[in-house]
Amino acid sequence: MRAVDVIIHKRDGRELTAEEIDFLVRGIASGEIPDYQIAAWAMAVLWRGMTIRETVRLATSMALSGEQLDLEKWAPGAVDKHSTGGVGDKTTLVVGPIVAACRIPVVKMSGRGLGISGGTIDKWESIPGFRTGLSREEILRQVKEIGLVACGQTAELAPADGRLYALRDVTGTVPSLPLIAASIMSKKLATGARSIVLDVKAGSGAFMETVADASTLARWMVRIGQGAGRRTIALVSGMFQPLGFAVGNALEVREAIETLRGAGPRDFREHCLTVAAAMLQIGGRVPDARMGRALAAEKLDSRDALAKFRALVRAQGGDERACDDLSLLPAAPCRGDLAAEKSGYLAEAHAGKIGLASVRLGAGRAKKGDTIDPAVGIVLKVKVGDKVKKGDPLCEIHAASPEALAQARNELRDAFRIAHEKVKPLPLFYKTIRR
Numbered sequence: 001m002r003a004v005d006v007i008i009h010k011r012d013g014r015e016l017t018a019e020e021i022d023f024l025v026r027g028i029a030s031g032e033i034p035d036y037q038i039a040a041w042a043m044a045v046l047w048r049g050m051t052i053r054e055t056v057r058l059a060t061s062m063a064l065s066g067e068q069l070d071l072e073k074w075a076p077g078a079v080d081k082h083s084t085g086g087v088g089d090k091t092t093l094v095v096g097p098i099v100a101a102c103r104i105p106v107v108k109m110s111g112r113g114l115g116i117s118g119g120t121i122d123k124w125e126s127i128p129g130f131r132t133g134l135s136r137e138e139i140l141r142q143v144k145e146i147g148l149v150a151c152g153q154t155a156e157l158a159p160a161d162g163r164l165y166a167l168r169d170v171t172g173t174v175p176s177l178p179l180i181a182a183s184i185m186s187k188k189l190a191t192g193a194r195s196i197v198l199d200v201k202a203g204s205g206a207f208m209e210t211v212a213d214a215s216t217l218a219r220w221m222v223r224i225g226q227g228a229g230r231r232t233i234a235l236v237s238g239m240f241q242p243l244g245f246a247v248g249n250a251l252e253v254r255e256a257i258e259t260l261r262g263a264g265p266r267d268f269r270e271h272c273l274t275v276a277a278a279m280l281q282i283g284g285r286v287p288d289a290r291m292g293r294a295l296a297a298e299k300l301d302s303r304d305a306l307a308k309f310r311a312l313v314r315a316q317g318g319d320e321r322a323c324d325d326l327s328l329l330p331a332a333p334c335r336g337d338l339a340a341e342k343s344g345y346l347a348e349a350h351a352g353k354i355g356l357a358s359v360r361l362g363a364g365r366a367k368k369g370d371t372i373d374p375a376v377g378i379v380l381k382v383k384v385g386d387k388v389k390k391g392d393p394l395c396e397i398h399a400a401s402p403e404a405l406a407q408a409r410n411e412l413r414d415a416f417r418i419a420h421e422k423v424k425p426l427p428l429f430y431k432t433i434r435r
C-alpha cells in the first residue's frame, strides 16, 4: 500500500477501507509517512469528509497507536468525563469529587489550556504543591485508596493523534468534524473507561459556535464511543457566556471550593449536578438522571464531596489547608472593576472575548509551552439576564500590574452588552444525545 493512493482515494471522495486507515495511522505513529502526505490527506478529509464507519476506525486505530490503559482493571466501574473546553469550565474539580463520593471511581486525565480554552491541569496546579505528573503505580494506588485521581495525559496516549493534531494546527485542517471527533475520542478510548459522559460546548467560548454544530459533533462522538463498545452519552451545553463567575486558574479553584462548601454560583452548581447525574446514571449507580441529580446534590450538601476533594489534594501533595483558607491560593497584586456604562439588563457577556482578555492577562497560553500566571483572571459580577445599574461592576479584573489591568479593562468593555428591555437568562443545557 502507498500513502499517495490513500490520499488520492480520499481526494476523489471514496470511503477508505479499514486497512487503508490502519496503514495511514501506523505510518503517522512510526514517522514513516512524511508531514506533507499527512497534511495533504488531512486537507482531503476536510473537503471530502468521512463516513461514520471511517471515523470510528480512525479513532480506534489512533487509540491503538500507543499506550493502552486498562482503567476497567484498575478501577472497575470507573466513569470518564470529557468537556470539549471553554471559558471558566471548572466542572471536573467539583464533579470528580461528587461522583467519587458516590463510590464510582474517577481517574480524570486532563490537558493544559491552549488559547481561550482553559485546561484542568493548570487549575489543579494552582493549588500550592499539587502534583499532576503521576506514575502508573501512583494512579493505581490512589484510585484504590480514595477512588479519585487527577492527572495529565501522557505523550504515549494516542501518539498518532498527537502528530496529526500538530500538523492540522499549522495547515488549516483543525475544523473538520470527523477529525475533531476522532481526535478527542481516540484519547478517551485509549484510557479504557467503559462509560463516558461528553460535555460538548456550543458558543463563542467553544470549538463549536452554534448549538447545531455542537450537536452534530456530539452525535459523532457518541457514535464513535458506542461503535467502540463504550457506553457513551453527550450533553450539549452553552458556552456563550463563561460558566460560573470565575475565569482564571486559582480564581476557578476558589469558586470550585466555594461550590463544594455549599456556596458558589447557581449556574455552576446546576451544571455540575447535571453532569454528575449523567455520570451516576451511565455508571449504573442510579436508574435515571433525576435520581442521579438528587444523589449528587446530597453529596454536595453533606460536604462528602468536599471531603473527597480534600483527600485528593492531600494525596497529590497539595496544601489541603486551602480548602478552609482560600487566602492560601495564589492572588494577583492588582484588582479593579469594570463598571457598567448604562442601566438595563445584561444581554451579552461574550465568552470568547472574556477568554481572550484572560489569556492576555496571563491566565492562558497563546502557544504551547508558554508559562501562565495562576493568580490572574476575571470574575464576573453579573450574568446574562441580570438587571444592572449604571456604575455597577460588571466584572473584577485580577492582574499582575496596573498596566495589564488597564489594558484588560479596555478590552473587556466590548465583551459586555446591556439592553433596555428585559433579557431571558441563557439555558445551561440544550440537549442530551444518547444514540
Ligand code: URA
Residues within 6 Å of the ligand: 165, 174, 179, 180, 181, 183, 184, 207
Ligand atoms: N481537541 C482535541 O483533542 N482534538 C481536536 O481535534 C480538537 C479539540
